[in-house]
Amino acid sequence: MINIEFHGAARTTTGSMHLVEANGLRILLDCGMEQGHRKEAFENNRRFPFDVAGIDAVILSHAHIDHSGRLPLLARHDFRGRIYCTPATADLCEVLLRDSARIQEHDVAYVNKRRQAEGKNPFEPLYLPADVDSILKRFAPVPLDERIDLGSGVAVTLHNAGHILGSALVQLDAQSRDGRTRRLLFTGDLGQPQPILQPAAVVEGADVLLIESTYADRDHPPAADVQGRLKGFIEDIHQQRAKLIVPAFAVGRTQQLLYYLNDLVEQKRIPPTPIYLDSPLASAATALYEKHRECYAEDAVAHLRRGDNPFRFAGLNVVETAEQSKALNNKPGPMVIISASGMCEAGRVLHHLKNNIGDPRNIILITGFQAENTLGRRLVDHASPVRIFGQETEVRARIHTINALSAHADRSGLMRWFDAVKGNLSRAFAVHGEGAQVDAMAGLLRAHGAPRADAPAPGTRFEDV
Ligand SMILES: [Zn+2]
Structure with a gap:
C-alpha cells in the first residue's frame, strides 16, 4: 500500500x-x-x-x-x-x-x-x-x-x-x-x-x-544552431579584439558550452581564442562530468573512442584564484570568459560585467532562464543603466541570448x-x-x-x- x-x-x-x-x-x-x-x-x-x-x-x-x-x-x-x-x-x-x-x-x-x-x-x-x-x-x-x-x-x-x-x-x-x-x-x-x-x-x-x-x-523555441551561433560570436569578438562574457550555470550549462566549444576548436572552425573558465564551482562540476563517463550519450562516447576528452581543448584556461580572475580585466581581447553565477546575482561574473559592459565591442551571452529581479533578467530585457556593485552602469555591450540549452x-x-x-x-x-x-x-x-x-x-x- x-x-x-x-x-x-x-x-x-x-x-x-x-x-x-x-x-x-x-x-x-x-x-x-x-x-x-x-x-x-x-x-x-x-x-x-x-x-x-x-x-x-x-x-x-x-x-x-x-x-x-x-x-x-x-x-x-x-x-x-x-x-x-x-x-x-x-x-x-x-x-x-x-x-x-x-x-x-x-x-x-x-x-x-x-x-x-x-x-x-x-x-x-x-x-x-x-x-x-x-x-x-x-x-x-x-x-x-x-x-x-x-x-x-x-x-x-x-x-x-x-x-x-x-x-x-x-x-x-x-x-x-x-x-x-x-x-x-x-x-x-x-x-x-x-x-x-x-x-x-x-x-x-x-x-x-x-x-x-x-x-x-x-514548448522551447526551435533548437537554434548553438554551435553556429557560438562560432559567429567568437569570430565577431576576434575581429574586434573584444570579449565574450558568458554568465554560466555551474552544473550542466557550463559543460554543454565547453562541449560545443571543444568541437569548434578541434574542427578548427574558429580562430584560436583564449577561453577562460572562471568559476571554481563550474570547474569542480566539470571534473565530475569528466569522471562519470557511465552517464554519457553516444555522441560523447564517440569523443572518448577517438581519444578526445570533450571538456578539454587547446586554448581553454581554468582560472583558479580570485587574483587570476581579476587579472583578466587588464588583458586585451579577444577572449571568452565563462563565469558564474548564471543569473548574474553573485560571483566573479559581476567583476567581468562591470569591467566590460560599457564597451560596445563586447558581447554578453545569456544562456538560460533568468528569474525576475535578477541582473540577468534586466540585461535580457535590455535595461540600461543597470546597478552593479551598487553603481549605476551604462550597458553598451551587445546582449545576446541562447535558449536552446535548457x-x-x-x-x-x-x-x-x-x-x-x-x-x-x-x-x-x-x-x-x-x-x-x-x-x-x-x-x-x-x-x-x-x-x-x-x-x-x-x-x-x-x-x-
Ligand atoms: Zn534540476
Whole structure:
C-alpha cells in the first residue's frame, strides 16, 4: 500500500520533497531547498512538516540544490537512514552542498550585520559545513538500473533522467501480501535530448506517476544552431579584439558550452581564442562530468573512442584564484570568459560585467532562464543603466541570448515521454511547477489518458494511491 504527502515543489518549482509511505516504510523523495523570496523561504527551509527521525530512507533524484539542498538539515534532526542516489549525484552533492553551506553562512552574516545595527538577535545559518560532513556519510550510491531492496517488500531502482549528470528517475516497487506489486515512478527533473548525457529512460509498468511540470505550458523555441551561433560570436569578438562574457550555470550549462566549444576548436572552425573558465564551482562540476563517463550519450562516447576528452581543448584556461580572475580585466581581447553565477546575482561574473559592459565591442551571452529581479533578467530585457556593485552602469555591450540549452523537457517532450510510460497507469500527480504549469500538466495528463491526475497543494495527503 502506498500513501503520499506532498511537502515541496507542490504548486511551485523549488523545495522538491515528497513523503511516500510504502508498506509502512517512510521514504522521502528528494529533500530540496525552497529558493526565492528570502524571508519566507528562510523560515520554510528551517522546519520539516513531519517527524524526521521516523524517515527510513531518502531517495534523491539529482544534485540540484532545489532537490538536495535541505539534506544537511536532516543531520540536525536525528535522521538515521540512508540516502540513495546515483554515484554521480553523490559526487556532485558533495561539491554543491559544501558550496550551499558557504552561501548560507555568507547570507546570514550579511543579514546579521543589519539586524545587529537594529538591535535584533542574530540569525543562525540554515546549516554549517559540519552538517554537510555528517550527511555525506549517509549517502549510499547505487548504480543505474540496479534494484535495491529496502525491506518490507519495497525496492528502489534508479533510471536515467537525462537532465544533469547523475540525474535519475526513481522507481519504487511495493509488493503487497497477495504478491501483487504497485509501482510508483517519480521523474525528478526530466531532460531533453542533448549530446553529453543519455536520454530519459522509458520505464514500463508504472501505476502511479509523479511528473515534473516546469515547461508543461509551453514548448522551447526551435533548437537554434548553438554551435553556429557560438562560432559567429567568437569570430565577431576576434575581429574586434573584444570579449565574450558568458554568465554560466555551474552544473550542466557550463559543460554543454565547453562541449560545443571543444568541437569548434578541434574542427578548427574558429580562430584560436583564449577561453577562460572562471568559476571554481563550474570547474569542480566539470571534473565530475569528466569522471562519470557511465552517464554519457553516444555522441560523447564517440569523443572518448577517438581519444578526445570533450571538456578539454587547446586554448581553454581554468582560472583558479580570485587574483587570476581579476587579472583578466587588464588583458586585451579577444577572449571568452565563462563565469558564474548564471543569473548574474553573485560571483566573479559581476567583476567581468562591470569591467566590460560599457564597451560596445563586447558581447554578453545569456544562456538560460533568468528569474525576475535578477541582473540577468534586466540585461535580457535590455535595461540600461543597470546597478552593479551598487553603481549605476551604462550597458553598451551587445546582449545576446541562447535558449536552446535548457536542461528540462518542454511540453512536447514531457508528453512524448508520458505516452511511452503511461501503459497501465491509474493515477498521476503533477509537481515541480507554478500553479499554471501544474494545472496545465494535470489537464494534459488527462487528455493523454491518465484516469486520474491531480496538481496537489503543499501538505496534501493521498491514501492508498
Ligand atoms: Zn534540476
